[in-house]
Amino acid sequence: DIQMTQSPSSLSASVGDSVTITCxxxxxxxxxxxxxxxxxxxxxxxxxxxxxxxxxxxPSRFSGSGFGTDFTLTITSLQPEDFASYYCHQTYSTSYxxxxxxxxxxx
Amino acid sequence: xxxxxxxxxxLVQPGGSLRxxxxxxxxxxxxxxxxxxxxxxxxxxxxxASIKEDEGEKFYVGxxxxxxxxxxxNAENTLYLQMNSLRTEDTAIYxxxxxxxxxxxxxxxxxxxxxxxxxx
Numbered sequence: 001d002i003q004m005t006q007s008p009s010s011l012s013a014s015v016g017d018s019v020t021i022t023c024x025x026x027x028x029x030x031x032x033x034x035x036x037x038x039x040x041x042x043x044x045x046x047x048x049x050x051x052x053x054x055x056x057x058x059p060s061r062f063s064g065s066g067f068g069t070d071f072t073l074t075i076t077s078l079q080p081e082d083f084a085s086y087y088c089h090q091t092y093s094t095s096y097x098x099x100x101x102x103x104x105x106x107x
Numbered sequence: 108x109x110x111x112x113x114x115x116x117x118l119v120q121p122g123g124s125l126r127x128x129x130x131x132x133x134x135x136x137x138x139x140x141x142x143x144x145x146x147x148x149x150x151x152x153x154x155x156a157s158i159k160e161d162e163g164e165k166f167y168v169g170x171x172x173x174x175x176x177x178x179x180x181n182a183e184n185t186l187y188l189q190m191n192s193l194r195t196e197d198t199a200i201y202x203x204x205x206x207x208x209x210x211x212x213x214x215x216x217x218x219x220x221x222x223x224x225x226x227x
Binding site: 001034036042 | 142144151152153154157166168169202210211212213214215217218219220
């Protein structure tokens with residue numbers, strides 16, 4: 001199976017800051033990467049698909065990049081509602097895998 | 108509006124069985140792959156299974172192969188997950204998700220989840 005190594009596992013930031021979360025795949029996966037946001041007690045929500053495409057309705061302060069093995073999710077000008085957990089996800093193989101998650105907390 | 112509503116979770120003893128359902132509405136169910144994703148308490152997300160539109164292809168994560176079976180009823184717009192020989196490590200919230208396969212594939216809609224607890 002393709003392993004997705006996500007870092008950091010937790011992150012503290014303030015409203016207005018910019019943050020970057022990274023995900024490294026154990027093999028080349030082109031741009032078969034998605035990013036999800038999950039708030040406590042809620043289902044995940046799709047933010048970015050195909051590494052860099054913004055899902056409809058998602059604010060433009062969220063962006064994704066990467067190709068091959070290294071991928072990033074960047075959130076600029078953090079808002080209070082952005083403090084949540086984030087997961088990367090690969091769909092290159094039919095055995096899908098997620099990163100272990102990053103918990104973004106308010107500093 | 109796309110809606111996915113899971114049901115069927117509960118408490119079951121190790122070795123027992125449970126069938127989860129996911130009722131879909133707001134889109135042409137028969138035109139989409141569907142998936143199950145689970146999340147153990149306090150842990151991350153784990154993909155469990157994906158079922159093709161016509162059930163012609165099904166994929167499962169390793170630890171559930173041979174124990175879980177995904178199926179669907181396109182006439183009733185419902186996705187199922189039959190879980191047999193349940194283990195304590197299967198304890199999790201189980202989400203159903205629509206799998207949009209265009210442009211690399213993604214889970215674009217999720218249900219609210221149903222909790223499965225395997226314990227004696």
